[in-house]
Amino acid sequence: MKVTVLTGGVGGAKLVLGLTAILPPETITAIVNTGDDFVHLGLPVSPDIDTLLYTLAGKSDLERGWGRGGETWSFMAALKELGGPAWFNLGDGDLALHVMRLAAFARGEPLSQVTAAFARAWGIGASILPMSDDPVATLVDTDAGRLTFQDYFVGRQCAPRLQAVTFDGAAAARPGPGVLASIAEAEIILIAPSNPWLSVDPLLAVPGLREALIEATAPVVAVSPLIAGQAVKGPTAKLMAELGLPLTNASIAAHYTGLIDGLLIDSGDGAEGVDVPVARTATLMRTLDDRARVARAALDFAGALAS
């Protein structure tokens, strides 16, 4: 059974890791948001791609919630000594990814190729596909002006009030190699519990991707990022409030109208106003068992929708 997951970073990576616990990894494809990608100090950084890589390679830092486990920070210390920018943390080991990517780009290799090489080097069986090899930049219009994603998310900790989100470059971006095929050939398609507006919308803004989802023969199940009207992590709830949206699963389902065949929500949550079939499980993913359970629930739900 081939499963394709549309995903952002941390939350989505947990679901994909859960899938690898119950399916042969070769059957899993993650199509990953690259709207957060940016060039920092000349280095190309792909936060969501790297989170997937670290998570699936078993190298992620589980306590900190981002980056590499066992990381050291000599680079940042030296950077600060030299008066360099300290707002974005780059761990010493993490730098290897960005520097290798810099070298690959200089050789003319696209992001998809260097990502596949990293996954191979680390023995990752699942396919990690950038949504596009073309640059797409998520920009947020806020009461502090238009900000790049990392300035908003890391630099300002999502404090500015969000008004709109745009995906610069998306109109000209082509889906990455294998992206449309993995949607067309999937037997189940999942949308990870990533932020729908900041982490999933960039994928849907790549021309052809939304259409491919609509035309896909596979059932499409989204996992709601809300639990009891709050997001587990990140700015989803704050952002929904600022966009004037009720903090309900109905808002999530409405956001994905026409795209999803079902919404997997938390056991304790209501489904009022949700216009697609609903299934429930405890969607909080703390342990690997949690991740596998949510993944299993999503697959079972999708299977039931298909039959």
Next chain:
Amino acid sequence: MKVTVLTGGVGGAKLVLGLTAILPPETITAIVNTGDDFVHLGLPVSPDIDTLLYTLAGKSDLERGWGRGGETWSFMAALKELGGPAWFNLGDGDLALHVMRLAAFARGEPLSQVTAAFARAWGIGASILPMSDDPVATLVDTDAGRLTFQDYFVGRQCAPRLQAVTFDGAAAARPGPGVLASIAEAEIILIAPSNPWLSVDPLLAVPGLREALIEATAPVVAVSPLIAGQAVKGPTAKLMAELGLPLTNASIAAHYTGLIDGLLIDSGDGAEGVDVPVARTATLMRTLDDRARVARAALDFAGALAS
């Protein structure tokens, strides 16, 4: 008293450090070889400039003989995991220099400007001037073919037999900001005990630099890199043998014919065939006291030549 030193990396940095122990640092200018500079994995690396920076900032690793003290190596470990090239070691803290330089180059800042910013950040009083802001690449013709300097020096540990040295780009390179003025205005000019063929010749290949030395009013004293017919460190002796040159101070003096007014040699060494005045001191620089003594001997000798 203004002192200008033409220098390569480790050996030259010791002499410059010795000067800072006996003169106000603001009176010292080091004009540094950039022929070893190269782009590694997309990062601009300036080995000799960085050695001067680390040495004068008191951050160099004295035991290893290159790089930063207290360095960590997480980047290299991660790079090897990913199948990246392991032949050139980049320490985690050291990476800050190369990444900051990458970012500065992307902003259009020249090497001289970013070098000065690093020196300021670390409180270095002496001026560290790249010989040129234009790229010059030292290439060595060997029995293993034409090699880049780092491939020859680091990658192959100077094993190939050297036939000739060329400085690619030198003909079009302009002296860096302040370089010619620091030679014209100096009251004493020193040539550090760096490798004359690999580390000092690149400077002399930059159009205008040799002429400035010849026209300078200050006495020019070279410190011989030979002690008892051997080099303290590096491939100088091997290279001289391969070029068919006797391992004598006469060969060093002949190499600098028309440029130097005196040669400072080791206490135990002869001066047969040296066609300029000679002074002697123990030129081996193990301790800071050694460095200050050699610097003092070079200054005193130059002073005597001028009077």
